[in-house]
Amino acid sequence: MRPVDEHVGEAVSLVERLTSESVPLEDAYRRVLAEPAVARDDGPPFDNSAMDGYAVRRADATAGATLPLAADIAAGSGLPDALAHGHAARIMTGAPVPSGADAVVPVEKATLGSDSVTIDVAPSEGAHIRRRGEDTRAGDEVVAPGTVLGPWQLAAVASAGYGTVSVTRRPRVAVLATGDELVDPGSTPGAGQISDSNSTLLAALVRDYGGVPVVLPRAGDAPGAVSATLAGIDADLIVTAGGASVGAYDPVKADLIDRGVTFHAVAMQPGKPQGLGLVDGTPIACLPGNPVSVAATFAVVVAPMMRRLLGVATPRGYTARAGSTWRTPSGRAQYLPAVVDAGGAVHPATPRGSQSHLVASLARGRLLAVVPASVDEVHPGDTVGLMSMSLEGTP
Structure with a gap:
């Protein structure tokens, strides 16, 4: 039997990373980043307040001190004037800290008067100030290529200043279930027939792994049915289920063994009978027909091919x-x-x-x-x- 690592190595060698395309950030969920997302400015781009409170000079803001209010500073209101000695400025979360201020006193640690504020608890140095560039500096790599863009990663890309992002093209994966015994899900199977779960399974797995499934009409067990179904397919990868073993009615093996596909007994369970190769230049992975075998061999063999197509690194064990x-x-x-x-x-x-x-x-x-x-x-x-x-x- 063929070792699993050897079989997977051949499978991965059949494919190459796909080209990239630019998409709006709102369309990039679960896409794979093709180029580094680099911060276009410092993050945050200015010192700003982490709390609703009062911007102060610590030398003035001793416990019990009452300071006249020089300004109200709201988020998005532009850069404020410098804070004069002996004064405080009311400031909202996210608003820029005026020059001269070296701490923010939260509202719950001060008492507001009509035009002044009394400091109840003296602040520590730099208290509640988010410093410019403490998250990222302009030019820093924020998200690495090959990253699958989930919500957190997309937020980081947006914070780096991107409205569009370069992602790897989604692989088109043709999926083909075979077998005269299969009928459409939801229909009533006749004698000796079962519902086709493999087409549904493979299409969903392709989507989970970042691809676009192209579900082909099922091929029966008659000679030539598989070749006829695959003729002219526009895909980056073909995955078949069933018909790859040593039985009398194994149409995938019968049709493809003389067309550049090699069949092996792979040392894994489930999923021993499998095939790999190129059909008219398109990589193909031929999986067994039982559903658990399909799921397992997809995870072991096809998933690394999908990661190679998308440029996603092999995960750690x-x-x-x-x-x-x-x-x-x-x-x-x-x-x-x-x-x-x-x-x-x-x-x-x-x-x-x-x-x-x-x-x-x-x-x-x-x-x-x-x-x-x-x-x-x-x-x-x-x-x-x-x-x-x-x-x-x-x-």
């Missing part, structure tokens, strides 16, 4: 302790749909383990527990790997 006992397949790495309990321990998502047809286990699972091929059985307290089902790779 995570581990946790097992909270249950379960068997693992001899000589194959196991990728088990799993849940994590309140104490942080990992358990199989279903008591029946990682059997590849148990599609309901995917609804309960939140990640994959990864067990090396050298392990035959997992016991409570053992360390297992964790693999997420997200582009960022966080569990």
